[in-house]
Amino acid sequence: MTSSDNQSRPDGVNQSNAIDMLCLIILVAYFLHFALPALGGAFSEDEIMSVYIYWFTGTLKSLWENVCFWKGIGRPGGALYYLPLYHLFRLNPQPYRIAQISVLAASIPMVYHLARLLASSRSVAFLGVLAFCYHAQLANLVFSGSFIYDALCGFFYFAALTYYIHIREKGLLPRPTQCVGFLALYICALNVKEMAVTLPVVILIYELLKYPHELERPRFFRWILYDALPALVAGAITAIYVYNKIYGPGFAGNFTTEFVEHRSEPARLPSWVVAALELYRPHYSWRRFIESNAQFVSELFYYRVPNHVLTGGMLLAIWALLFAYAFLRRDRMLQLMAFWVVITPLPLAFISPRGGARLYILLFGWAMIFAKLASDVITLISKPSILLGQGGAVGATTRAIAVGAATSRVRWAAIRAAAGATVGKTSPVMFRAFATVLVALALAVFTRWENQRFGRIRALLNSHQKTLHVIQAFRSLNVRPAPGSLILLRPEKHFQQNGYYLASVASLASNDPLRELIVEHSPRYWCCVASLGWGDRSLRIHIEDQHHQLTEEQTAKMNYIISFDEFQAELIRGPPPG
Numbered sequence: 001m002t003s004s005d006n007q008s009r010p011d012g013v014n015q016s017n018a019i020d021m022l023c024l025i026i027l028v029a030y031f032l033h034f035a036l037p038a039l040g041g042a043f044s045e046d047e048i049m050s051v052y053i054y055w056f057t058g059t060l061k062s063l064w065e066n067v068c069f070w071k072g073i074g075r076p077g078g079a080l081y082y083l084p085l086y087h088l089f090r091l092n093p094q095p096y097r098i099a100q101i102s103v104l105a106a107s108i109p110m111v112y113h114l115a116r117l118l119a120s121s122r123s124v125a126f127l128g129v130l131a132f133c134y135h136a137q138l139a140n141l142v143f144s145g146s147f148i149y150d151a152l153c154g155f156f157y158f159a160a161l162t163y164y165i166h167i168r169e170k171g172l173l174p175r176p177t178q179c180v181g182f183l184a185l186y187i188c189a190l191n192v193k194e195m196a197v198t199l200p201v202v203i204l205i206y207e208l209l210k211y212p213h214e215l216e217r218p219r220f221f222r223w224i225l226y227d228a229l230p231a232l233v234a235g236a237i238t239a240i241y242v243y244n245k246i247y248g249p250g251f252a253g254n255f256t257t258e259f260v261e262h263r264s265e266p267a268r269l270p271s272w273v274v275a276a277l278e279l280y281r282p283h284y285s286w287r288r289f290i291e292s293n294a295q296f297v298s299e300l301f302y303y304r305v306p307n308h309v310l311t312g313g314m315l316l317a318i319w320a321l322l323f324a325y326a327f328l329r330r331d332r333m334l335q336l337m338a339f340w341v342v343i344t345p346l347p348l349a350f351i352s353p354r355g356g357a358r359l360y361i362l363l364f365g366w367a368m369i370f371a372k373l374a375s376d377v378i379t380l381i382s383k384p385s386i387l388l389g390q391g392g393a394v395g396a397t398t399r400a401i402a403v404g405a406a407t408s409r410v411r412w413a414a415i416r417a418a419a420g421a422t423v424g425k426t427s428p429v430m431f432r433a434f435a436t437v438l439v440a441l442a443l444a445v446f447t448r449w450e451n452q453r454f455g456r457i458r459a460l461l462n463s464h465q466k467t468l469h470v471i472q473a474f475r476s477l478n479v480r481p482a483p484g485s486l487i488l489l490r491p492e493k494h495f496q497q498n499g500y501y502l503a504s505v506a507s508l509a510s511n512d513p514l515r516e517l518i519v520e521h522s523p524r525y526w527c528c529v530a531s532l533g534w535g536d537r538s539l540r541i542h543i544e545d546q547h548h549q550l551t552e553e554q555t556a557k558m559n560y561i562i563s564f565d566e567f568q569a570e571l572i573r574g575p576p577p578g
Contacts, residue, residue: 163185195347295355
């Protein structure tokens with residue numbers, strides 16, 4: 001290599017890094033444009049319950065459950081997120097919203113690097129991450145605290161995958177310490193949400209696509225021992241984790257112990273507890289698999305083809321076209337993404353219908369396919385455009401104006417001719433860059449339009465204000481109950497009729513177990529809100545409503561009686577505020 005090469009290469013690397021940095025700044029700014037209104041959001045009901053479960057469980061026990069990840073008990077990783085926030089900020093929602101937006105924003109540089117590694121193309125990576133970082137159908141990922149599990153799971157999932165592929169794309173095998181780092185990130189993802197279980201399969205497919213020659217018989221055992229070992233170890237961890245989730249002491253979702261301590265004996269459980277657990281119980285069937293995936297595809301493509309129209313045959317045809325495109329194109333990234341869109345939704349495919357933010361990991365696969373397809377179309381268009389431009393750019397404008405004058409279309413003919421002349425003078429690289437920018441702008445405009453349809457964002461922000469109002473009402477009492485106090489909460493009659501229950505009870509049949517679930521869970525929820533507001537586990541809080549009545553003797557034992565509705569609270573019995 002000459003001295004001039006040594007001097008020029010750093011400049012080229014610096015220029016490339018500068019362009020990547022510009023792309024990242026644009027991507028993060030684009031995400032924040034949509035995400036910052038979420039700072040005005042409040043607590044969702046599921047978020048309050050999550051904070052309560054971790055707080056009541058205690059810091060040490062929550063940390064120990066993270067260490068004993070193989071037991072699959074709930075989602076202990078959420079404690080590492082919620083407990084510091086609660087201890088620092090209590091029930092002030094804004095720091096929680098800042099933290100959620102920060103997690104999603106921090107994922108963008110990482111996912112961009114992953115896309116660059118897989119696609120080896122800046123334009124494909126940029127378009128893919130642009131489509132991925134904010135999707136209007138997944139707005140609850142940003143605007144609802146309930147879905148922080150999906151955001152955190154995605155963060156650690158992509159962190160583990162990026163870390164692994166970063167090493168492998170250098171042609172290296174992970175060292176033991178690097179394998180430990182990879183597995184630690186994967187375990188963090190598992191501890192946050194069950195969606196992470198597909199990662200070992202994705203990595204194994206990556207290895208098979210990248211090093212297919214290793215499957216030759218003489219090299220197969222070496223491949224198993226070295227190349228595939230991290231994926232196989234992660235797979236073994238996953239097998240233990242999944243077994244305990246389904247058949248052992250663990251459980252999916254984020255329930256309190258009472259929900260699951262007797263789940264193997266449904267007859268001993270109230271019907272409302274069984275109904276809650278049933279939401280997470282898998283039912284394996286081909287029909288459920290197809291219907292779920294049809295819903296996922298329809299949702300990610302903004303229901304342009306409704307899921308009830310998208311039949312199983314159509315879905316299989318879409319997948320077949322994807323695989324044909326990927327393998328005929330001989331593009332490893334496309335091949336991996338074709339497997340990705342089939343494999344990553346498997347944890348959701350056999351349970352009660354799920355969508356929205358839960359499709360966060362799946363979205364990456366479709367976003368990268370879209371980006372590669374757009375790039376291929378741009379490349380295909382650019383070649384004939386440039387050839388035509390080179391052959392006839394010199395006299396194009398004059399001829400077009402003459403023809404336009406004869407047909408009274410001078411203006412449009414001149415514009416078309418000027419565009420043709422411009423294309424003729426544009427290099428292929430510049431044309432593709434310009435076309436990529438146009439696609440990005442079109443995607444941004446479309447996303448903004450979808451984001452504003454039906455007042456979706458306003459509805460998400462308004463739907464969570466009720467809990468914040470009640471918190472503020474309790475806070476206005478300026479009451480500090482003594483440790484161990486008995487407290488009775490009495491919701492006002494008009495509040496019980498409108499807003500007290502966490503979902504619409506009237507829309508459910510009288511014998512629907514979910515109706516009983518809502519009736520039983522609502523008073524527990526407001527007790528949790530009060531407990532978190534005072535921050536004292538020793539308080540014994542009861543609630544009296546039309547479904548839960550206390551005797552006169554029980555009422556007489558109460559140290560505090562507080563009536564409340566959404567906007568105000570009144571101390572009926574207790575020491576004077578102070």
